[in-house]
Amino acid sequence: xxxxxxxxxxxxxxxxxxxxxxxxxxxxxxxxxxxxxxxxxxxxxxxxxxxxxxxxxxxxxxxxxxxxxxxxxxxxxxxxxxxxxxxxxxxxxxxxxxxxxxxxxxxxxxxxxxxxxxxxxxxxxxxxxxxxxxxxxxxxxxxxxxxxxxxxxxxxxxxxxxxxxxxxxxxxxxxxxxxxxxxxxxxxxxxxxxxxxxxxxxxxxxxxxxxxxxxxxxxxxxxxxxxxxxxxxxxxxxxxxxxxxxxxxxxxxxxxxxxxxxxxxxxxxxxxxxxxxxxxxxxxxxxxxxxxxxx
Amino acid sequence: xxxxxxxxxxxxxxxxxxxxxxxxxxxxxxxxxxxxxxxxxxxxxxxxxxxxxxxxxxxxxxxxxxxxxxxxxxxxxxxxxxxxxxxxxxxxxxxxxxxxxxxxxxxxxxxxxxxxxxxxxxxxxxxxxxxxxxxxxxxxxxxxxxxxxxxxxxxxxxxxxxxxxxxxxxxxxxxxxxxxxxxxxxxxxxxxxxxxxxxxxxxxxxxxxxxxxxxxxxxxxxxxxxxxxxxxxxxxxxxxxxxxxxxxxxxxxxxxxxxxxxxxxx
Numbered sequence: 354x355x356x357x358x359x360x361x362x363x364x365x366x367x368x369x370x371x372x373x374x375x376x377x378x379x380x381x382x383x384x385x386x387x388x389x390x391x392x393x394x395x396x397x398x399x400x401x402x403x404x405x406x407x408x409x410x411x412x413x414x415x416x417x418x419x420x421x422x423x424x425x426x427x428x429x430x431x432x433x434x435x436x437x438x439x440x441x442x443x444x445x446x447x448x449x450x451x452x453x454x455x456x457x458x459x460x461x462x463x464x465x466x467x468x469x470x471x472x473x474x475x476x477x478x479x480x481x482x483x484x485x486x487x488x489x490x491x492x493x494x495x496x497x498x499x500x501x502x503x504x505x506x507x508x509x510x511x512x513x514x515x516x517x518x519x520x521x522x523x524x525x526x527x528x529x530x531x532x533x534x535x536x537x538x539x540x541x542x543x544x545x546x547x548x549x550x551x552x553x554x555x556x557x558x559x560x561x562x563x564x565x566x567x568x569x570x571x572x573x574x575x576x577x578x579x580x581x582x583x584x585x586x587x588x589x590x591x592x593x594x595x596x597x598x599x600x601x602x603x604x605x606x607x608x609x610x611x612x613x614x615x616x617x618x619x620x621x622x623x624x625x626x627x628x629x630x631x632x633x634x635x636x637x638x639x640x641x642x643x644x645x646x647x648x
Numbered sequence: 649x650x651x652x653x654x655x656x657x658x659x660x661x662x663x664x665x666x667x668x669x670x671x672x673x674x675x676x677x678x679x680x681x682x683x684x685x686x687x688x689x690x691x692x693x694x695x696x697x698x699x700x701x702x703x704x705x706x707x708x709x710x711x712x713x714x715x716x717x718x719x720x721x722x723x724x725x726x727x728x729x730x731x732x733x734x735x736x737x738x739x740x741x742x743x744x745x746x747x748x749x750x751x752x753x754x755x756x757x758x759x760x761x762x763x764x765x766x767x768x769x770x771x772x773x774x775x776x777x778x779x780x781x782x783x784x785x786x787x788x789x790x791x792x793x794x795x796x797x798x799x800x801x802x803x804x805x806x807x808x809x810x811x812x813x814x815x816x817x818x819x820x821x822x823x824x825x826x827x828x829x830x831x832x833x834x835x836x837x838x839x840x841x842x843x844x845x846x847x848x849x850x851x852x853x854x855x856x857x858x859x860x861x862x863x864x865x866x867x868x869x870x871x872x873x874x875x876x877x878x879x880x881x882x883x884x885x886x887x888x889x890x891x892x893x894x895x896x897x898x899x900x901x902x903x904x905x906x907x908x909x910x911x912x913x914x
Binding site: 389391413420421424425443 | 652656659664668766769772906
């Protein structure tokens with residue numbers, strides 16, 4: 354079974370990032386959301402309407418899906434590819450819709466090129482333009498910046514920001530944790546099942562269990578004996594002291610006073626916020642280890 | 649069902665085919681061979697050997713199934729019989745020619761990874777499958793129609809006077825305008841079903857060949873004089889085939905299993 358016991362909701366004007374290792378079920382989850390795979394149990398609901406065979410055609414009109422592979426027709430030009438999709442969405446003004454995405458995605462120079470002639474990045478761009486052709490209110494994007502150069506990837510992220518501001522509900526599957534952290538309102542960590550679902554900062558707090566970072570001038574190790582009097586688990590690395598007590602806790606001001614009295618130049622005191630990558634690795638490895646024990 | 653989506657996908661199929669004309673080459677070659685072969689048998693060989701067709705007692709006997717036709721000579725009646733029989737090749741042409749296209753239709757999209765974005769659109773399975781069938785059928789039907797027009801033109805020019813007039817009958821019209829396209833629809837719809845159930849285009853084509861076998865048997869039975877269908881029978885046969893196509897089209901939607909097709913093929 355690719356995914357099991359996965360439940361989440363996405364509001365309009367929200368970006369949810371699905372992250373997880375290869376084979377975690379991200380693409381399967383996206384396909385289920387797009388109505389391409391029927392779940393063996395459970396359901397997908399869009400604005401209170403269950404996605405079924407009977408409602409699929411109508412609901413798919415509102416969904417823009419960027420598939421894992423761009424899936425362009427190689428013998429057809431970019432404009433022909435887009436024009437056919439405009440017809441499949443039965444758009445009232447198909448040519449205008451095609452012109453709009455050609456302009457938005459800066460595809461004018463490639464519009465007459467056939468699919469087979471395009472670079473990987475350009476194919477991805479055309480596929481993205483195709484997903485937005487019918488102005489969907491729900492966007493499902495499977496690895497949207499995969500294969501794109503940094504400049505285009507950045508413009509895609511800006512575009513997603515714009516779509517979110519316009520009220521679009523967006524689900525992005527990505528391996529790029531930095532992108533997920535910067536872009537998403539919430540992050541779902543998937544590994545066959547849902548390991549975590551929260552705002553990136555909240556996920557980070559789960560991992561740190563409330564550690565505090567104290568940065569001092571010079572070598573932190575010189576001040577470690579002072580800190581150990583407050584916290585036996587403290588450690589020093591470079592100019593940083595890591596204290597296992599929470600930042601908001603009552604002992605931190607006393608610790609800082611002690612450090613200053615001992616002659617330390619305290620430059621910064623802040624709660625430890627690990628990168629999403631650290632949280633992700635922790636969650637996935639922890640789940641794998643538990644899986645090994647279960648197995 | 650909206651015709652706009654059906655027309656759009658049909659248009660894509662035709663455009664794709666026009667960009668890959670080599671795929672239509674076998675149909676054009678069969679059309680050419682179908683034009684040359686009957687005239688070689690009925691006109692060129694008797695002229696070269698100096699032995700008129702009417703001298704062959706077996707041919708005279710078997711040609712009677714095509715009707716009495718007192719306005720024609722014995723040789724003319726045999727020409728009529730032969731040219732009527734070779735008409736069936738034109739009947740089979742859209743089926744054999746389009747079979748490879750139809751067999752490739754769904755599995756080809758899957759292999760090119762174009763099926764997934766296509767299925768993510770509002771297009772219904774029925775629209776998708778009908779567009780695929782028509783996309784394979786219409787171009788080959790047009791080639792065979794052009795071949796047929798050339799065939800009748802050549803019969804008018806090269807055969808005994810009166811043969812072409814005797815060929816143009818209700819029976820021929822029903823055969824060409826109704827039974828041919830209806831049989832092609834049934835065969836291609838079946839090929840599309842196969843294409844949506846197998847893992848690669850070669851397998852689909854192998855199964856597609858099996859569909860042609862019963863049609864070839866009818867052709868052979870007609871040619872040997874063992875089977876001769878009247879205009880009424882042909883009319884009912886055509887209507888029956890259209891009915892079968894509609895049933896098969898509905899059935900193919902169920903067999904397609906849209907919500908399992910992407911994972912089934914992994």
